[in-house]
Amino acid sequence: YNRNLLLNSNSKEIVNNRIIGSSSSPAYGTSEPEMRALYILLTLDNDGGMEVLKYAAKLCVDKPEVYNSNPVQLALSIYKAKKQYNYAKFFSILRLETTPYLFACIMFKYVEEMRKV
Numbered sequence: 637y638n639r640n641l642l643l644n645s646n647s648k649e650i651v652n653n654r655i656i657g658s659s660s661s662p663a664y665g666t667s668e669p670e671m672r673a674l675y676i677l678l679t680l681d682n683d684g685g686m687e688v689l690k691y692a693a694k695l696c697v698d699k700p701e702v703y704n705s706n707p708v709q710l711a712l713s714i715y716k717a718k719k720q721y722n723y724a725k726f727f728s729i730l731r732l733e734t735t736p737y738l739f740a741c742i743m744f745k746y747v748e749e750m751r752k753v
Contacts, residue, residue, distance in 0.1 A: 669705035670736070676711040677742040680718060688715050710739065718746055721753045 672695060679687050692712060696703040710729070717725040727750070729735055730743050 667705075667707070668699075669702050669707045672702055673705075673707035673711035674738065674742070676708065676715060677739060680715055680746070685715065685719050688712075707736070707739075710735065714739070714743060718750065721750070723750055723753045726750050 676688050676691065679691070682688070692703065692708075695708070702708060714726070714729055716722075717729060726743075726746075730740055730747075735743075
């Protein structure tokens, strides 16, 4: 995601480029790093967290530029805070202005669990 506001528009060109990109600019719109980070957040509990570790290791080898991106690193720091039951780190990430809204929404799934720590 290039952080441009995604405003409603009647322009077909703007709407077509918003999410899926176009042939001239395939990277425009929602980015691969953001989608990969969302996958990590949505699978935090699968196999006791092992799925995230396997996925991150494969991503690091196959696509290091995506692995080192801000969204993926943020998702991995959220994973680490949750896995280590680090209450302070988890909630500090949740409160950051730079944490994307959708990431925060997914994090709310774990708020009750983290408060019991």
